[in-house]
Amino acid sequence: MLDITIKTPEDATVANVKDLRDELVSALKGTGRGARVVLDLSDTRQADSSFAQLIAAFKLEATSEGIEVSVVGMGDATSSMAMLACDKFQEDCALGSRKNPTKAGGEA
Amino acid sequence: MNDKLIETFLDEAHELLDGLEEHLLDLERNPSDVEAMNAAFRALHSIKGSASMFGFDAVGAFAHEVEAALDHFRGASLPATPELSDAVLRSRDHIRTLLDSPGAASAEERDDLIATLSALAGKAVAPAEPKKAPEAKRTMDASNRDDFSTYRIAFKPSADAYRRGVKPESLIRELRDLGEASVRCDCRDVPPLSSIDPESCYLRWTALLTTTAPESALRDVFIFEEGGSELSIERIDHDDVMDGDEVRKLGEILAAKRLPASAIDEALSRQRPIGEILVKDLGTPRAAVEDALFEQEHARNIVKAAKDDTERKTIRIRSEKLDGLLNLVGELVTVQAQLSQTVRDSADRHLHGISDYVKRLAGELRATAMELRLVPVESLFSKFKRLARDLSKNLGKELEIRFEGGETEIDKSVIDVLNDPLVHLVRNAADHGLEATGDRAAAKKPSCGTITMKAQHAGAFVRISVADDGRGLNREKILKKAIDRGIVPPDAKLADEEIDQLIFKPGFSTADVISNVSGRGVGLDVVKTAIDQLGGTLAVKSRYGLGTEFCLDIPLTLAIIDGFLVRSGRRMFVIPLSSVDSCFERERPPEPERLIVRGKDFIPYVSSRDLFGEDEEPPLREEVVIVSVFESKLAIGFDQVLGGYQTVIKPIGEIARYAAGVSGAAILADGGIALILDVAALARAHKGS
Numbered sequence: 001m002l003d004i005t006i007k008t009p010e011d012a013t014v015a016n017v018k019d020l021r022d023e024l025v026s027a028l029k030g031t032g033r034g035a036r037v038v039l040d041l042s043d044t045r046q047a048d049s050s051f052a053q054l055i056a057a058f059k060l061e062a063t064s065e066g067i068e069v070s071v072v073g074m075g076d077a078t079s080s081m082a083m084l085a086c087d088k089f090q091e092d093c094a095l096g097s098r099k100n101p102t103k104a105g106g107e108a
Numbered sequence: 109m110n111d112k113l114i115e116t117f118l119d120e121a122h123e124l125l126d127g128l129e130e131h132l133l134d135l136e137r138n139p140s141d142v143e144a145m146n147a148a149f150r151a152l153h154s155i156k157g158s159a160s161m162f163g164f165d166a167v168g169a170f171a172h173e174v175e176a177a178l179d180h181f182r183g184a185s186l187p188a189t190p191e192l193s194d195a196v197l198r199s200r201d202h203i204r205t206l207l208d209s210p211g212a213a214s215a216e217e218r219d220d221l222i223a224t225l226s227a228l229a230g231k232a233v234a235p236a237e238p239k240k241a242p243e244a245k246r247t248m249d250a251s252n253r254d255d256f257s258t259y260r261i262a263f264k265p266s267a268d269a270y271r272r273g274v275k276p277e278s279l280i281r282e283l284r285d286l287g288e289a290s291v292r293c294d295c296r297d298v299p300p301l302s303s304i305d306p307e308s309c310y311l312r313w314t315a316l317l318t319t320t321a322p323e324s325a326l327r328d329v330f331i332f333e334e335g336g337s338e339l340s341i342e343r344i345d346h347d348d349v350m351d352g353d354e355v356r357k358l359g360e361i362l363a364a365k366r367l368p369a370s371a372i373d374e375a376l377s378r379q380r381p382i383g384e385i386l387v388k389d390l391g392t393p394r395a396a397v398e399d400a401l402f403e404q405e406h407a408r409n410i411v412k413a414a415k416d417d418t419e420r421k422t423i424r425i426r427s428e429k430l431d432g433l434l435n436l437v438g439e440l441v442t443v444q445a446q447l448s449q450t451v452r453d454s455a456d457r458h459l460h461g462i463s464d465y466v467k468r469l470a471g472e473l474r475a476t477a478m479e480l481r482l483v484p485v486e487s488l489f490s491k492f493k494r495l496a497r498d499l500s501k502n503l504g505k506e507l508e509i510r511f512e513g514g515e516t517e518i519d520k521s522v523i524d525v526l527n528d529p530l531v532h533l534v535r536n537a538a539d540h541g542l543e544a545t546g547d548r549a550a551a552k553k554p555s556c557g558t559i560t561m562k563a564q565h566a567g568a569f570v571r572i573s574v575a576d577d578g579r580g581l582n583r584e585k586i587l588k589k590a591i592d593r594g595i596v597p598p599d600a601k602l603a604d605e606e607i608d609q610l611i612f613k614p615g616f617s618t619a620d621v622i623s624n625v626s627g628r629g630v631g632l633d634v635v636k637t638a639i640d641q642l643g644g645t646l647a648v649k650s651r652y653g654l655g656t657e658f659c660l661d662i663p664l665t666l667a668i669i670d671g672f673l674v675r676s677g678r679r680m681f682v683i684p685l686s687s688v689d690s691c692f693e694r695e696r697p698p699e700p701e702r703l704i705v706r707g708k709d710f711i712p713y714v715s716s717r718d719l720f721g722e723d724e725e726p727p728l729r730e731e732v733v734i735v736s737v738f739e740s741k742l743a744i745g746f747d748q749v750l751g752g753y754q755t756v757i758k759p760i761g762e763i764a765r766y767a768a769g770v771s772g773a774a775i776l777a778d779g780g781i782a783l784i785l786d787v788a789a790l791a792r793a794h795k796g797s
Contacts, residue, residue, distance in 0.1 A: 021306040024301055049277045050307070054306055062301075076140070082142050084280070084293045088291075089294070093298070095295045
């Protein structure tokens with residue numbers, strides 16, 4: 001199956017979250033059921049809650065299409081504390097752990 | 109207010125300022141370092157809070173302005189610009205002046221800094237008026253529980269929050285600053301990617317906050333976001349989640365939430381996690397169980413925070429008190445030695461037992477007292493980050509400072525004296541040692557010069573070195589300058605090491621241009637004098653074009669040492685035990701020797717009688733003690749080795765400068781005096797032989 005890696009930009013804040021959404025939509029279109037998409041956050045130096053919710057939306061969409069998502073390269077700027085000022089997630093939300101649709105989705 | 113409390117506040121404020129400086133320097137290196145930004149913010153916040161509490165209103169007000177600017181960046185998750193770091197560093201210096209000598213603090217500088225910070229934060233800030241700063245975070249425990257309240261805050265920002273420039277996470281951060289918080293984010297309303305409007309907010313937060321702040325302060329956090337958002341703040345009874353210092357069990361918390369007791373009892377009887385049974389088997393809403401679990405976890409966090417706070421508690425003692433304690437211990441060690449000597453000839457076994465016990469207690473007390481004064485060299489090194497940064501800016505040279513062995517511990521009194529000599533050496537390395545960026549490129553070196561400060565132990569000494577990867581000493585130039593100044597005769601033929609030593613001569617400088625950093629012809633001689641006075645040695649190693657290293661070998665302590673008592677004629681000497689490698693007895697050689705052979709080693713030899721003179725005929729046999737300090741060894745012949753001896757070092761002041769090979773004196777058990785040998789200086793002096 002086709003595996004693709006998407007590297008998120010240095011500035012992943014509300015200022016360019018729209019462009020990022022378009023990029024993620026295109027990436028999903030280029031894959032299919034059973035594919036694996038890696039979201040690589042290692043270049044991201046600034047991120048906010050709008051980016052966090054975009055990741056949640058991306059995971060929901062991918063899961064519904066049978067695509068496996070992995071989020072890697074999380075750093076200080078992309079921790080749940082930095083993006084959302086929170087310690088944990090509601091368990092059955094896309095960023096939470098119990099119903100986390102990703103295999104290695106981590107805390108994002 | 110109590111002077112002692114003010115002193116404590118000032119001590120703590122200085123520590124916080126040191127920490128702030130370090131975090132800002134980290135931010136300069138990595139502007140996106142969220143931890144450094146948060147730590148800098150916390151330091152400022154603490155300074156602001158305690159300054160206002162102790163009546164330092166000007167400090168509190170100014171710190172408030174700086175904190176506001178920093179929070180603007182932090183809240184918006186913006187990286188710290190170099191301008192921001194610079195302005196906050198200058199503000200840190202201004203706060204220090206306000207604390208140390210308020211009269212010297214310039215109002216113009218304050219206004220300039222506030223204007224700069226306001227401009228950087230992109231908002232206008234009114235001139236500083238002393239304001240009451242909010243109370244610093246406290247931790248709840250059983251003794252102060254009544255001062256605290258716990259709130260459940262549910263917040264859902266309006267959908268257009270992002271478009272209006274609101275950062276909901278910043279509001280949550282502000283809420284967290286009010287106390288001990290547990291925050292859960294819920295993204296269940298977020299739609300799939302194909303239908304999301306990424307500029308709309310779909311998130312909601314639930315926070316449990318234990319705080320001394322009133323409910324109105326919590327509402328104030330959301331004051332500009334209340335319109336289209338959903339906000340509920342509900343007070344929780346502590347007793348529902350905690351029983352004294354114990355966190356209640358989940359069943360108890362659920363019972364307090366009016367869940368039927370029969371359902372809870374039923375779930376408890378089934379030997380599976382109670383939450384799972386309640387939700388899966390007994391139809392209890394999942395949200396109710398999750399809320400209870402969240403409250404339980406928050407209560408655990410509160411208990412843990414209180415425990416951590418207790419464990420962190422230390423006592424702050426003025427260093428003068430430790431000096432006093434050490435002096436008393438020193439006297440005790442001397443008296444104990446006298447007691448041991450007096451008892452030695454007694455036949456009373458009971459008295460021997462008591463004497464041995466006193467000796468052991470005195471040894472343990474001495475070790476503990478010494479340990480109290482040991483401080484990691486890191487505390488000294490950390491100050492040099494700022495110096496290196498400022499030197500880099502002033503000199504227009506790229507420069508990086510590195511540290512090794514920061515965990516090495518050394519007596520605090522030694523640390524205090526080392527600061528100025530090391531400042532001289534680092535300034536010297538940056539100004540004279542490192543080449544200009546262009547010259548480094550021509551020499552095929554990295555554009556960024558490196559200064560490395562290193563600390564390591566060797567017995568009773570610690571070696572601190574300052575090395576640069578610059579141009580190295582230009583011996584030709586040094587010799588020419590020394591001849592021009594009449595320091596050495598024109599026809600002098602000096603070895604490389606002798607030329608290197610010329611740089612320690614008073615008034616010696618090869619700098620062509622006098623800069624405001626160094627090059628005034630003072631510095632290295634001052635460094636040497638300071639190190640000599642510490643009983644240490646200063647050496648230089650250099651390779652032309654590759655760099656220079658200054659090594660300071662300093663005694664670990666200036667107070668008490670384990671010594672090795674030896675005799676030469678009627679004179680007694682103490683050798684620091686940690687420097688003693690081995691000793692052996694032999695017939696006194698008929699002719700003076702320069703070297704002895706031990707195994708495969710040739711070791712320089714000197715007789716104590718040659719070193720310190722003769723006051724009686726030498727015995728036929730001598731005892732040779734081999735001492736070693738770092739890479740140098742020396743064999744010294746004495747008339748007699750008397751064995752181990754714990755001794756209090758008594759400084760001999762200026763005399764030490766003229767008595768080569770002697771670093772101090774000790775009072776012996778019989779009231780006599782023994783000179784303490786400076787083995788490092790002796791070993792170095794005889795290295796060439």
